[in-house]
Amino acid sequence: MPVQPSRNQSSSAAGTPVRGQRADARHNHAQLLQAAREAYALNGTDVPSSTIARRAGVGAATLYRHFPTRGSLIAAAFSEQLTDCVAALDEALRDDDPWRGLCSALAKVCRMQAEDRGFSAAFLGESPDDPDLHRARARAEAGLAQLVQRAKNTGQLRKDFDPSDVTLLLLANSGVVRQSPETSLAASRRLLAYFLQSCRATDGAPFLPPPAPLRLDDLYGPSHRTD
Template sequence: MPDQTSHKPPGDGLRADARENRAKILRAAREAFAAQGVDVPVAAVARRAGVGVATLYRRFPTRASLVTEAFAEELSHCVSVLDDGLADPDPWRGFWTVIEKVCLLQAADRGFTQAFLKEFPDQTDFTLERTRAEERLALLVQRAKEAGGLRQDFEPGDITLLLLANGGVTVGSGEEAATASRRLVAYLLQSFRAEATAPLPPPAPLGLDRIPA
């Protein structure tokens, strides 16, 4: 007989007060990670949630488990952005849209960007998704080039350069981070067009793991 418990959602079977505490912890973690990054002290997350540190650790025994649960929805959204870009019948538009959305996500949520790029020894979800993201981005680049929209000397590593630049701009822009990100990305995307044919220096072999977390 199939195991009827294997597909229960996280938190299923908990008492009402335990479910409420779990929800409060996740909400507080998202807020704290977005504002201060994923290395914010666990005790600070517990205080924000209004629970004890012991209660937090009962629900989430490691920082990695807390980060993964806190950003599960964002991770799913990031993957869907890449899939939608690849599904766009216009490869250049798909590439352009993905770059815009990913950079806005980076500007809006410092915690998610750090979580997506950070290595957790006991949690492989983000590492696997980063690898898949790099594969999808490389395919987006290839399709946009073949369609004639993207300059031929553009390399997948150039996306890392873009994200490094975007991260630097948004960290120093405060409340104007999204506006600064849109402006920077618009400038760069225009320079990525095939019509911009002035030669560039050789590309740097950069992967997503080179972005500071």
């Protein structure tokens, strides 16, 4: 069960509590993370940092001492979800039935997106600064490719399915989920059902148009602004 809280501190990303700091600092650190997670889940990641500081009961400076930039707070707030994501993938890879593994992994990620409005932004959005996130995405990409290949080999997944189709689903789901929190779970479930049904290998099914080169870790790579 690799899903446990994992108190172990990597020193790579900013914002991880360092042993030897004062008790109030540790407490505020935790308060900030919790406030950030709650706020992001409800309203998405475009909540102003000042709001988070206020709801954590600390001043702005405290927030910025613990998380030097806005991005580092976001990254820290979602690192747990990221772990869960990778764990779901690992679990899917261990499933005897590749198709069932794929389905449950996709369902899990879609549900995470639906239940936390910030998740999509943090996972798919632009955050060119966090190395952890990049590594996780690359890792997810690789595991996914493996999972997809296995499901094809068993003949359960259509042959022209492309790993990028998972990214396609995640992006689509992020669009669906952006709406009112009350409906997002139901809508997300229905979208996934539609998607999975088409993914199943069927004899008479028409060919799909070619996949777009959507790689998880490439999204928002080069900027295209032309001001």
